[in-house]
Amino acid sequence: MLEADPNPFLSMPATIDFDQAVREHDEAVATLGLAIWVGTEPTFTDRFSERAEWLSTALxxxxxxxxxxxxxVLHARAGGMILRTQGRQYPGEEHPRWSLGLYARRDGAPLWFGPPDPSCAELPALAPDLARFCLLLRQALEARGDRVRCEHDVDGRTLILSRPLHGEDPDAEPERDLARIDQALAEALEAAIESHPVAPGTAPLPGNIALFVLETCLWEGVQVAxxxxxxxxxxAHFLGSLDLIGAAANAAELPALILSxxxxxxxxxxxxxxxxxxPAVIEINMAPHCDVSGLLAASRTLxxxxxxxxxxxxxxxYNGAVADSGGGGQMTFGGPSPEDSPFxxxxxxLPRLVRYLNHHPALSYLFAHDYIGGSxxxxxxxxxxxxxLGELALxxxxxxxxxxxxxxxxxxGLSHLLTDAAGNSHRAELNIEKLWNPFIPCRGKLGLVEFRALRMQHSxxxxxxxxxxxxxxxxxxAHAPAASPAPLIDHGEALHDRYALPFYLERDLEExxxxxxxxxxxxxxPLAAMVRRNRLxxxxxxxxxxxxxxxxxxxxFWPLIGDVSRQDQNTSRLVDASTMRLEICLRPVEPKAMASADDETGGVGRAAxxxxxxxxxxGPPEQALALPLRLEQDHNGVAKVIGLRYRAFTPRQGLHPALKAxxxxxxxxxxxxxxxxxxxxLHDWRPDGEAYQGLPADLAEAETRRLARCVTASIPAPRPEQLRAPPSESLTPHTCDLRWLSVRGEADLDSSAAAA
Known part of the structure; x- marks a missing residue:
């Protein structure tokens, strides 16, 4: 049996060799003269919680x-300014989601000198003096050269509208120009009061008018500005505004200030x-880094x-199986600015990248999360x-x-083709909706390409x-010499048959x-070993x-069930996850020696x-199915390989209700x-049928439980007359699908299956 790794799935311990390999690769990319920035979206969960927010819901x-x-914690370790902005609002959700952020200079210099966020301050019982803060902020804006108007809305909030005086027509008459600015401010103020904004800018304001909303809120029972x-x-304009706000808040002696x-x-x-x-996780959208060394340092902190x-x-x-956090581990690539994007x-x-992914399914499936495939x-x-595929080729x-x-x-040229079957570009393996998209205001034209076929990594x-x-x-x-591009490959059924097996994906990765x-x-x-690591x-x-x-x-490749068009509007979707696929791989103990040429004695040939x-x-010896193993070879030598599909459990809602586990x-x-x-x-639960004593404490215990489900016993070799060929409909070139045996009334390949 395979011995448990004391630290399975997690990468090798951080070493100088690993960090040095990352630095050397950063240097190799830098010498090519093309900036390639990288950002990630890691997701974390409370794996011991049974609450809906940690299993399926977002809030x-x-x-x-x-x-x-x-x-x-991140603020204490990494610094920066805390800024609480309005998050996205999804269909069916009454309010926008919250979004907590850290804003900082890349050179490490501080950018906020005002009162701290209340999460980092000791708060007095006295309410803050908003009137004084408002007056000082108005004076600071006017000293900068802004025309300012203030008003209270029906909820008691103070609305401060500001518009710079500079930038107007130099030939305009000053009095007429000021009157025009006052009129624009008055109209914007009236519109803002009528819309009762939760956050400024829900609707665009005319011209270059800025809207500040000042109020108090409760923070752990204390009034905070x-x-x-x-x-x-x-x-530059944002940082200048922060300087004015910080100075006014300090002068008003505010003990804390929430910036939103x-x-x-x-x-x-x-x-x-x-x-x-x-859904089920907290997602961290990390700031992009100009190299992987910076990403590694920030990821370790996170x-x-x-x-x-x-x-x-x-x-x-409970049985030792390991699943994702509940969210993905996407990576996004771009440049220091949209115009400087490598794409x-x-x-x-980008066209070359689309072709390369088509040629190498390993990049789509080997590092992917569980919810993969056409749906x-x-x-x-x-x-x-x-x-x-034909349209994409053109x-x-x-x-x-x-x-x-x-x-x-x-x-x-590519936005209508890099989508899922329903036309959703966000669910494409290569997501380009933020490349140069005019239909996403502010954040559509960023020069970014996102790789979505990545599970949340464990380290x-x-x-x-x-x-x-x-x-x-x-x-x-990006630096490949100009050449006639290789045609796209139509993998056909092999895409979800051959490349469902790790053996072929790993062989593709070697290419x-x-x-x-x-x-x-x-x-x-060190890096190649980490990428090859697949103990999961x-x-x-x-x-x-x-x-x-x-x-x-x-x-x-789990299918969606139910009304797919309706599911596509939801933040999470229902799939039938009851089908399991195994890879059965048989190798000689010395596969490389067996794959070499025969020696003079012929010993290697006899071993082969x-x-x-x-x-x-x-199945049991009295009714076993002989599996048609495929003889293959990779960089480790010869191997016999086949996939095995079966129903692992009967879902409450799913496909094939007549099919038993x-x-x-x-x-x-x-x-x-x-x-x-x-x-x-191979048992799906404890071989003795008893309950587990709680969830695994860590990954090592999970692997121990998982390996304990694989039980071996010595038996007499089956006789030829006991073996049967699998039914033809159950076979594909690389897989035997045991679910088809139910059609012939042969679903129970083991006498204990019904009891299990």
């Missing part, structure tokens, strides 16, 4: 409190990190702070159907020929290794790593008769002949020349 009191704690900030178009309102403007000089709620608060990047089940600096890059959260361009050809495409042409080192991998691919394709090595962008040993899928291992049998969880006779069946799964490993065989039974 909840405990989640809000934990997010506040995380904000405080809150100022909602206007929409500022430039970092619009999200702040960003450029390469500042960083903006937000904490927001999502992971450590989250662990300190009992938040985990994964969820453990605009190298206009052939998943990161749909490949070739999972939309054959017609979609679109790429048009973008790759003739003049270099500009930003508008790139986005328009900052694993996150960094994948960032290096994807960044290296982008750099390689990617070889491409990078040949391009001078090889990952190096290990379910059992048996060594018998010179053979190594390994059982791993394979990819299963012996391995050729080993077989695997599924088909657990446990029983395998037999034997050789015709041997009298003894090994029976391997």
């Amino acid at each position: 909840g009191e405990d989640k809000a409190a934990r997010a506040e704690q995380l904000l405080t 809150r100022l909602a900030l206007p929409d500022c178009q430039t970092v 309102g619009h999200p702040p403007p960003v450029d390469a000089s500042v960083c903006w990190t937000t904490i927001t709620p999502d 992971y450590d702070a989250s662990a300190q608060l009992g938040l985990a990047p994964y969820r453990l089940y 605009f600096r190298a206009p052939r890059l 998943g959260q990161a749909v490949r361009s070739d999972e939309r159907g054959h017609d979609g 679109a790429l050809a048009l973008l790759e020929r003739g003049r270099l495409p500009n930003a508008e042409t790139l986005w328009e 900052p080192e694993r996150t960094a290794a994948l960032a290096v991998l994807l960044r290296a691919i982008i750099a390689m394709l 990617v790593l070889a491409d990078l090595q040949n391009a001078g962008l090889g990952l190096g040993a 899928r290990e379910l059992g291992q048996v060594v018998f008769g010179g053979c190594d049998l390994r059982i791993r969880r394979a990819i299963e 002949d012996a391995f050729a006779g080993w077989q695997i069946a599924v 088909q657990v446990p799964v029983r395998l037999i490993l034997w050789h015709p020349a041997r009298h003894e065989a090994i029976a391997v039974t």
